[in-house]
Amino acid sequence: DQQVKQNSPSLSVQEGRISILNCDYxxxxxxxxxxxxxxxxxxxxxxxxxxSIKDKNEDGRFTVFLNKSAKHLSLHIVPSQPxxxxxxxxxxxxxxxxxxxxxxxxxxLSVSS
Amino acid sequence: DVKVTQSSRYLVKRTGEKVFLExxxxxxxxxxFWYRQDPGLxxxxxxxxxxxxxxxxGDIPEGYSVSxxxxxxxxxxxxxxxxxxxxxxxxxxxxxxxxxxxYFGPGTRLLVL
Numbered sequence: 001d002q003q004v005k006q007n008s009p010s011l012s013v014q015e016g017r018i019s020i021l022n023c024d025y026x027x028x029x030x031x032x033x034x035x036x037x038x039x040x041x042x043x044x045x046x047x048x049x050x051x052s053i054k055d056k057n058e059d060g061r062f063t064v065f066l067n068k069s070a071k072h073l074s075l076h077i078v079p080s081q082p083x084x085x086x087x088x089x090x091x092x093x094x095x096x097x098x099x100x101x102x103x104x105x106x107x108x109l110s111v112s113s
Numbered sequence: 114d115v116k117v118t119q120s121s122r123y124l125v126k127r128t129g130e131k132v133f134l135e136x137x138x139x140x141x142x143x144x145x146f147w148y149r150q151d152p153g154l155x156x157x158x159x160x161x162x163x164x165x166x167x168x169x170x171g172d173i174p175e176g177y178s179v180s181x182x183x184x185x186x187x188x189x190x191x192x193x194x195x196x197x198x199x200x201x202x203x204x205x206x207x208x209x210x211x212x213x214x215x216y217f218g219p220g221t222r223l224l225v226l
Contacts, residue, residue, distance in 0.1 A: 006155075009153070032213045034213065034214065036217075041122075041219075041220070041222070042219055042220065043117070043203055043205075043217030043218050043219045043220050044156070044203070044217045045217070046214050046215075046216070049213065049214065089155060089156060093213050100146060100158050100161050100169075100171065101158075101213075101215055102158075103148075103155050103156040103157075103158075104155055105153060105154060105155035106155045106156075
């Protein structure tokens with residue numbers, strides 16, 4: 001059973017507009033959430049993260065929102081740029097030593113100019 | 114700057130061959146991970162290791178084994194490659210078992226004929 005779900009396989013946005021990528025989780029033991037970005041033929045790169053004690057974290061054009069009661073997080077990219085076109089993975093980790101990140105299936109974002 | 118390197122970017126092997134994928138990190142990280150990425154399935158954890166000579170099964174360990182004789186090196190072994198193991202293989206490392214951020218290598222695209 002998937003513990004981290006990204007229900008939208010793809011998203012298309014125009015340059016300059018907002019991109020919103022969504023992620024849902026089921027495990028209430030998760031206390032840290034990350035977003036990774038992946039270009040084709042490259043490894044994923046860390047983008048932004050949020051701890052469960054916060055509900056928002058911002059880094060430049062990227063903001064992650066966490067709604068613990070709904071077990072939902074979202075990544076906002078404003079303004080979107082063509083270089084943001086990539087696959088975005090949501091990941092979560094439980095506060096337990098020896099556990100790995102659990103990744104969602106990813107959302108492919110396409111930003112058109 | 115963290116660097117995770119993988120021995121090959123592209124590999125072509127035949128069914129039944131033994132395949133070794135090597136991963137090296139240069140930041141003295143304790144934890145290392147092997148994932149495979151397939152379209153529509155996201156990143157799936159194969160094995161991880163939180164110390165030298167220690168290993169833990171991930172979500173899809175069948176058909177794979179791993180070796181960690183030195184802290185900086187984590188090898189993924191396909192004992193007898195099969196066509197369903199054609200995939201992108203990604204290695205990652207993190208500082209310790211309580212660290213949340215993983216750093217990924219560039220990936221190895223393996224084709225099994």
